[in-house]
Amino acid sequence: MTSSTGPIRAVLAVDLGGTKVEAVLVDHRGNLLPGSRNRSPTGPTATSEELARSVTSAVTLALAGLPAGATLVGVGIGSAGPITVASGSVSPLNLPAWREFPLRDLVLGLVPDVPVRLRLDGLCITLAEHWLGAGQGVGNLMGMVVSTGVGGGLILDGRTVSGPTGNAGHIGHVEVGGFDDPCACGGRGCLEAIASGPRTVAWARAQGWSGRTGEHLAAAYAAGDEIAERAVRRSGGAIGQAIASATNLVDLDLVAIGGGFSHVAPELFDAIREAIAERTEFAFATKVRVVHSALTADGPLIGAAALIHRAELVP
Amino acid sequence: MTSSTGPIRAVLAVDLGGTKVEAVLVDHRGNLLPGSRNRSPTGPTATSEELARSVTSAVTLALAGLPAGATLVGVGIGSAGPITVASGSVSPLNLPAWREFPLRDLVLGLVPDVPVRLRLDGLCITLAEHWLGAGQGVGNLMGMVVSTGVGGGLILDGRTVSGPTGNAGHIGHVEVGGFDDPCACGGRGCLEAIASGPRTVAWARAQGWSGRTGEHLAAAYAAGDEIAERAVRRSGGAIGQAIASATNLVDLDLVAIGGGFSHVAPELFDAIREAIAERTEFAFATKVRVVHSALTADGPLIGAAALIHRAELVP
Structure with a gap:
């Protein structure tokens, strides 16, 4: 029908x-x-x-x-x-x-x-990505949102993963090697505490940049600002490291990333992919594809x- | 029959x-x-x-x-x-x-x-833990081995997770915040590069301790050696941080840890549990139980x- x-x-x-x-x-x-x-x-x-x-x-x-x-x-x-x-x-x-x-x-x-x-919500956007977005036909998928926070969801072997409490997919609270930024969850070095829009802006400001928002950072990046460039690469590198950890743990085919801050600069995705490519000994880790979400708002x-x-x- | x-x-x-x-x-x-x-x-x-x-x-x-x-x-x-x-x-x-x-x-x-x-192999030990070991009746389980390397496997929603290539469960190559030790996989800050037996021994030696093996380290710990104590706590803390990341990502009920180095000192498990307990805002993360493997060799x-x-x- x-x-x-x-x-x-x-x-x-x-x-x-x-x-x-x-x-x-x-x-x-x-x-x-x-x-x-x-x-x-x-x-x-x-x-x-x-x-x-x-x-x-x-x-x-x-x-x-x-x-x-x-x-x-x-x-x-x-x-x-x-x-x-x-x-x-x-x-x-x-x-x-x-x-x-x-x-x-x-x-x-x-x-x-x-x-x-x-x-x-992260599981829902992953389902949407699988249904009508960038993850159609993909059996092992992580949907991600990089915005005010960093969230996500998982489809493994063609089924959503909820976990016993329903909280699987919290990629924002997977730690990133080399970082120990304090996180609202009580941990340190969580992806969200490094790579979210507000945390990236805060880092750039600590380096001497004077903007206040992710939109400002995008504009500064487009205008060739050197701190903005480093901030975007830092955020993308951390996202890539967390995706590599997630792929090592659950063996993903595809990660689809949306959210306002994911559009800060095209080079964000270059930095993500470069961080993943460093896992040179593990073809199963470097094979994960990272793409923009194909979902609307x-x-x-x-x-x-x-x-x-x-x-x-x-x- | x-x-x-x-x-x-x-x-x-x-x-x-x-x-x-x-x-x-x-x-x-x-x-x-x-x-x-x-x-x-x-x-x-x-x-x-x-x-x-x-x-x-x-x-x-x-x-x-x-x-x-x-x-x-x-x-x-x-x-x-x-x-x-x-x-x-x-x-x-x-x-x-x-x-x-x-x-x-x-x-x-x-x-x-x-x-x-x-x-x-990590998936197999997890299956064994679920069948006859510490994970009987547990729907969301990670089996881990901490030895020369660090490996593992996952059962989620009552089914093993293999991933498209079969490599899900590589917990040893999940990164740990605050660490950037180079890893054989090409990454940095991987759990295996920090917390395996040989890497823990190497760290203790770099602090001035003179033993050579995990058995030596266990004996030094038992004798009250201060460097051995710090080495065990460092390893346990990193293991706990990686388990917290894994629980944030896939929402685990139980982690069962075996392998020779998991027996280095009982306080290894204290350090593991303390690192997990720091995720104060997330009851779903702190609820994960960490126990010794109940498997034989x-x-x-x-x-x-x-x-x-x-x-x-x-x-």
């Missing part, structure tokens, strides 16, 4: 992040249904009640966009981590009001009797919808 | 390592059949023909130990890596005469018409047999 010959089978996709929550209806081809998209603010200072109201608002308004004759077949939720899959609860680092908050139960109370699945929502539409990949 | 009520269903288990190749028959309960065990030397200076003769000798002599009435149901081969599962070939770092050597085909030519499966062979006897775990 396809959308051209039968009723639309729609999934309600929800993406919970550190600044906003979004909800939208997505059909079985990954199309967002017009008029169903809604967002509400979240943020580190929001109370638990405010966060719950934002989720309720976004979900209720998106559901109201269900076209006549369409069927809601499930709800997929992608959330910033950490999460606990067994209880359907979330504890996003940047939403301190929610610790072990039962997000799945909240959403279950807002929708008719359909399956509701919760996974890490809708990737997280399409991936949340894939938790239902592509449920066969999600054990 | 059990061994007490029917014919023995035996698997020929082969373990190829840097100093020797061993072969033995293993029944469906993980018992080694008396009289079937054989070994032959390998080593870095052996020619390809010498290595092939050693494998042929060990396999042929082990097969000759098949009891009357017993049935050979398959062959499981564990090999030092890297390997290439699709072609059944091996390129062990410490056996330079073999690069992409078709080991599975060699063994296929020595046995009757039964399945022959090849996997990384037969673990690699039992695990190779599990490639057939526990085939349902090996996609």
